[in-house]
Amino acid sequence: MTHNAGVCPDDTPAPRITPVWLFDLDDTLHDAYRSAMPQLAQAMGCYVQSELGLSAAQSDALRRRYWLRYGATLLGLVRHHGVKAAHFLHHTHELPGLEARLQRHPHDIAALATLPGRRFVLTNAPRAYALRVLRTLGLLAYFDGVITIEDMAMFGQLRPKPDARMLRRVAAKLGVQPAQCTLVEDTLAHQKSARRIGMKTVWFKRWVRARAPRDVRSARAPAYVDCRVHSLRELRLRIGVADDPSGAR
Ligand SMILES: [Mg+2]
Numbered sequence: 001m002t003h004n005a006g007v008c009p010d011d012t013p014a015p016r017i018t019p020v021w022l023f024d025l026d027d028t029l030h031d032a033y034r035s036a037m038p039q040l041a042q043a044m045g046c047y048v049q050s051e052l053g054l055s056a057a058q059s060d061a062l063r064r065r066y067w068l069r070y071g072a073t074l075l076g077l078v079r080h081h082g083v084k085a086a087h088f089l090h091h092t093h094e095l096p097g098l099e100a101r102l103q104r105h106p107h108d109i110a111a112l113a114t115l116p117g118r119r120f121v122l123t124n125a126p127r128a129y130a131l132r133v134l135r136t137l138g139l140l141a142y143f144d145g146v147i148t149i150e151d152m153a154m155f156g157q158l159r160p161k162p163d164a165r166m167l168r169r170v171a172a173k174l175g176v177q178p179a180q181c182t183l184v185e186d187t188l189a190h191q192k193s194a195r196r197i198g199m200k201t202v203w204f205k206r207w208v209r210a211r212a213p214r215d216v217r218s219a220r221a222p223a224y225v226d227c228r229v230h231s232l233r234e235l236r237l238r239i240g241v242a243d244d245p246s247g248a249r
Contacts, residue, residue, distance in 0.1 A: 019117030020176050022199075023143075024161075024185040025130055026123065027207045029108070030137055035101035043092040044073055052081060071189070072124065074149075075158060085158060089126035089149070104137040105206070111232035112142040114241050121146045122170065122183070124160040162193035171199070184235065188222060195224035202235060203228040 026032035048059040066076025077083035112119065120143060123130050127148040134140040147170060152160050159166040171178045178198040185191055186208055191201040203225045221228045229235045 017180050018176075020171075020174055020181045021115060021117055021119045022122040022147075022170070022181055022183045022194075023119065024123060024183070024187065024190070024204070025121055025125055025133060027186040028184060028204045029121070029139060030102055030104050030133060031207050033207060035103065036095055036098060036133075039095050039098075040092060043094065047088060047092050048073070048077070051077075051083060071162065072160060075160075078158065085149075090128075093126055093129040095129070098132065099136045102133060102136050104139065105231060107231060107233040109138065109142065111236045112139065115232075115236055116239075116241065118144045118174070120144055120174070121148075122161070123147070124149050124152075126150065161187070161190045164193045164197050167194055167199065168197050171197075182226075188225070192222070192224045200226050202226060204230075204235075206230050 023029055026036070044063060045056065045059050048054060048063060049056060052059070052062070054062065062076070063073045066073045070076050070079070074083075074085060074088055077088060078085055121130060121134065123146075125148060127146065127150050130146055130148050131140065134143070134146065140146075149158060149160050152158055152163070152166050154163075154166060154169065161167070167183075168178060171181050174181075178194075179200070181194075182200040182202055183191060183194040184202040184204050185194075186204050188203065191203060195201050201224060203221055205228050227238060229238060
């Protein structure tokens with residue numbers, strides 16, 4: 001395998017292209033379930049109750065309905081209630097004390113720094129939150145760019161992951177073919193969509209493994225996943241980049 005492989009097939013000769021890595025943020029670059037998700041869920045519940053005048057139970061039911069139908073509460077609120085996306089994102093992502101709860105894995109920086117190619121964060125989260133997380137974790141300098149939900153508007157509507165047209169447009173804006181891109185993600189629905197347009201896919205299971213039910217933890221990767229890894233260091237080793245002999249990793 002060469003550094004140009006871009007993803008980790010064991011026996012397929014790789015074309016010599018510069019890889020473009022698209023890293024999800026939450027539950028990929030940090031443990032969002034631990035640091036942000038409980039507070040985020042509470043803030044979204046309060047927002048829906050306050051803006052739409054609903055009870056807690058009605059708010060929960062509505063959020064669940066929009067989650068199932070659109071993949072995100074926000075999309076349903078924008079479409080059916082005239083909520084402004086920027087207003088929702090600002091008020092639900094204030095997350096007091098977030099910095100103190102954030103954690104990254106100690107090997108991540110070395111793994112990112114030596115990963116060949118261009119690296120971008122691709123997250124459905126808002127920009128202010130994404131930058132806050134990346135700066136606090138010391139990861140921002142290791143990326144060539146951060147693509148957030150504000151960048152995912154198409155035809156006047158938000159088209160976050162797993163929207164395939166948005167993924168195709170991201171590749172086009174980066175000046176590459178989808179086949180040059182590898183999506184590193186914890187969410188399989190996003191992998192499935194990325195693969196449909198020709199991207200390579202890495203299922204990142206570090207945080208999934210820690211808390212998922214046993215059948216999910218041990219599940220085989222679906223056919224649309226090129227490989228699954230449990231750390232960025234493992235990803236680096238799988239594409240043939242050796243550990244730093246100085247031990248800095
Ligand atoms: Mg995620």
